[in-house]
Amino acid sequence: xxxxxxxxxxxxxxxxxxxxxxxxxxxxxxxxxxxxxxxxxxxxxxxxxxxxxxxxxxxxxxxxxxxxxxxxxxxxxxxxxxxxxxxxxxxxxxxxxxxxxxxxxxxxxxxxx
Amino acid sequence: xxxxxxxxxxxxxxxxxxxxxxxxxxxxxxxxxxxxxxxxxxxxxxxxxxxxxxxxxxxxxxxxxxxxxxxxxxxxxxxxxxxxxxxxxxxxxxxxxxxxxxxxxxxxx
Numbered sequence: 426x427x428x429x430x431x432x433x434x435x436x437x438x439x440x441x442x443x444x445x446x447x448x449x450x451x452x453x454x455x456x457x458x459x460x461x462x463x464x465x466x467x468x469x470x471x472x473x474x475x476x477x478x479x480x481x482x483x484x485x486x487x488x489x490x491x492x493x494x495x496x497x498x499x500x501x502x503x504x505x506x507x508x509x510x511x512x513x514x515x516x517x518x519x520x521x522x523x524x525x526x527x528x529x530x531x532x533x534x535x536x537x538x
Numbered sequence: 539x540x541x542x543x544x545x546x547x548x549x550x551x552x553x554x555x556x557x558x559x560x561x562x563x564x565x566x567x568x569x570x571x572x573x574x575x576x577x578x579x580x581x582x583x584x585x586x587x588x589x590x591x592x593x594x595x596x597x598x599x600x601x602x603x604x605x606x607x608x609x610x611x612x613x614x615x616x617x618x619x620x621x622x623x624x625x626x627x628x629x630x631x632x633x634x635x636x637x638x639x640x641x642x643x644x645x646x647x
Binding site: 468469515525530 | 542569570572574580581582583584587589627629631634635636637638639640
């Protein structure tokens with residue numbers, strides 16, 4: 426099993442550009458989520474999904490969109506990148522939601538100029 | 539979003555020392571408390587998930603306890619080794635799922 430995979434590993438964008446961060450898992454987990462990690466702060470939840478076709482907002486959803494068309498994939502879209510979105514983004518998945526351990530992907534380091 | 543706090547922010551210990559750190563979380567609407575180990579340049583890996591007041595879990599030299607009534611959890615490392623150097627994160631599942639800022643541990647050989 427590959428576990429949770431994320432692409433790309435690194436990305437540099439200009440302000441106003443859009444892009445999609447990819448996340449996939451092969452563990453048949455219902456629950457998937459996106460976090461951002463900023464210096465001095467804990468991981469903050471952006472969006473999450475409890476199953477295909479179902480998504481919801483986390484703590485810091487503004488500026489991001491998600492969709493969940495399959496169990497395996499949970500892409501995160503930045504609609505119009507801003508310097509405040511410079512961060513490291515982690516995707517995670519788990520069986521039966523946040524009550525169980527989260528499996529994290531390797532992260533995507535995004536810089537917005 | 540109610541805060542999850544961790545202390546200390548960082549600490550340095552000598553190889554062989556035992557150490558512990560604290561996670562404080564809101565005790566209302568509590569469902570679960572997670573501990574993760576996060577090595578530099580890697581992604582967080584789960585250590586423990588605890589749900590019941592008084593829970594104690596152990597994995598090798600690392601153990602954790604949970605007090606849901608007062609809203610805290612302790613993580614203990616016995617006989618620290620250089621490979622234990624990492625950031626240790628806790629996360630509380632209540633009304634929301636919230637991570638603490640982490641405790642950065644450095645074990646000096």
